[in-house]
Amino acid sequence: MNDAPSDPFGQASNDGASTSFNMLHEKVRRWIWRQGWTELRDIQERSIPVLLERQGDLIITAGTASGKTEAAFLPIVSRLATDERKLGAGFEAIYISPLRALINDQFGRMEILCEEVEIPVWKWHGDVASSVKERARKRPQGILLTTPESLEAILVRRGNEAKRLFGALSYMVIDEMHAFMDAERGRQLQSLLNRIEIAAGHPVVRVGLSATLADMRASAAFLRPLNPDGVEILESKMGSQPLKLQVRSYIQPRLKQRDENSDKSEATESTADIEIATHIFDTLRGQRSLIFAGSRGNVELYTARLRGLCETLGVPEEFFAHHGSLSREHREEAERRLKEGDRPGSIVATTTLELGIDVGHIDAVSQIGPGHTVSGMRQRLGRSGRRAGQSSVMRVYTTEMAIDERIHPIDAMRPRT
Known part of the structure; x- marks a missing residue:
């Protein structure tokens, strides 16, 4: 079917209630339509224009199962689908998680979305076969899902390839950011984010996701230590469950x-x-x-x-x-x-x-x-x-x-x- 599907958000969009939906790539809108969604969550409505326009670093904080991952990746995937891309030019987005199991869980969801727009998705951690990692390394493109430890291994073992792997990078998403803060693993992550930006040769938009951040300014300082005031913070306006x-x-x-x-x-x-x-x-x-x-x-x-x-x-x-x-x-x-x-x-x-x-x-x-x-x-x-x-x-x-x-x-x- 070549024509775009009828817009389930159409009436809301005409009333100005869902303008963010129409900002997404047509194939992403098609994917949302097939999921049977009737509206975007408030945190998704607000994050889409920020990330599509690459306005700067962003923290998205909302309750569990409030659509934080989609709030980040609906606009990121839309932007990657719009940008002119060269095969094997480098990974364009990195998703960093504290747990391998969480990566495995997110990989399935991400793969279904990205298949719609023909963006490759790779997972890279200790349980992933070396043959899969080798294919990703030889033709880096799309979205990489990994842990801090695996990123460290890439930079140590493949440091001479860092420019080729990350030269096209636009976004770095840190999931469950609270799990890294005030911990040695968090300081390692901060170092990795800085080293990857140096390898890329340009600033990369950082996106932090969490349901349990208490001090937002401290969270901004963790995400971008040298410019915490430049980090935008989006908190869900949805009412809490009883x-x-x-x-x-x-x-x-x-x-x-x-x-x-x-x-x-x-x-x-x-x-x-x-x-x-x-x-x-x-x-x-x-x-x-x-x-x-x-x-x-x-x-x-x-x-x-x-x-x-x-x-x-x-x-x-x-x-x-x-x-x-x-x-x-x-x-x-x-x-x-x-x-x-x-x-x-x-x-x-x-x-x-x-x-x-x-x-x-x-x-x-x-x-x-x-x-x-x-x-x-x-x-x-x-x-x-x-x-x-x-x-x-x-x-x-x-x-x-x-x-x-x-x-x-x-x-x-x-x-x-």
């Missing part, structure tokens, strides 16, 4: 007190563990949920207990483990189960599912033990309540020692609760 939070505390004997955040695989079940697992089972069975258990040992412990309860009652297995020591195939199988919208299921995980890996609609989130950071807890809470009119739900489970004459005064204050 929140439902419950904190449940369980008492266990002093000698059996166990640190939920330790990484001891030999962790053993206590009375409190059994009570927590039973409540999770009774509450979440038949739903779609994420259960953050802290350590790998805790993930295995609670998954085994929850599966045991399924077996005892003779009901289908609904609980699956997910942590970094499991094989990629095992993790991806758990992710696929939750993406199946017609069946209930829950994943018991460490931090591996804290960031934006798509596992579909989530009814509720459970947190066993205290979270490591406030931003991490906000990120986890945002995984639920994505549908219109639905609340974001989180249950936090903590354990405390029984108070007796031997307890330390600080422990008696119940600091974990």
Whole structure:
């Protein structure tokens, strides 16, 4: 079909409500039309003109599942499709993620969009076959999805090729930017961004994405240390979903007190563990949920207990483990189960599912033990309540020692609760 499809945004565009949609490349508009979208999110409406015109660096901050990735790449892909490009002239955009799994998840989404406009998409990290990397290196073009460590390896091992690889670069997108800030990995990333710009021989637009940025000026200083005032910040104007939070505390004997955040695989079940697992089972069975258990040992412990309860009652297995020591195939199988919208299921995980890996609609989130950071807890809470009119739900489970004459005064204050 040569003619452009009828514009589902047409009436809104005539009223001036969706002028950004008409700024996109025709093939990108066609892709949006096929997705069945009836409107752009507010953050997408506002980011499109900024990135299409390459007005400068940009931070996009909005809640989980608010369309941040599309807010960046709808205009970026439109611009790349419009620009005159030479085959193999160099990568034109780089997407940098803290997690390989997040790259794998985004690759599928990006590939479908870019296939429409014939822009190649490459992923480059430790799990990618060397033959794929070699093809990307020999004919660099389009969008590269990678991690800071893989970028570092490219610059160290292929430093003499940096100009050829990045000479056509226009955009660098940093996803989950909060995960890099105030960390050694973040300082490495800042160095990489600067070195790539030097190799490219020209300034490159930097785009930061995050759902949990607190200090916007500090975020701008992280993204562009030498010119933070030149960073534009777009915050979503969409109203937040209603929140439902419950904190449940369980008492266990002093000698059996166990640190939920330790990484001891030999962790053993206590009375409190059994009570927590039973409540999770009774509450979440038949739903779609994420259960953050802290350590790998805790993930295995609670998954085994929850599966045991399924077996005892003779009901289908609904609980699956997910942590970094499991094989990629095992993790991806758990992710696929939750993406199946017609069946209930829950994943018991460490931090591996804290960031934006798509596992579909989530009814509720459970947190066993205290979270490591406030931003991490906000990120986890945002995984639920994505549908219109639905609340974001989180249950936090903590354990405390029984108070007796031997307890330390600080422990008696119940600091974990």
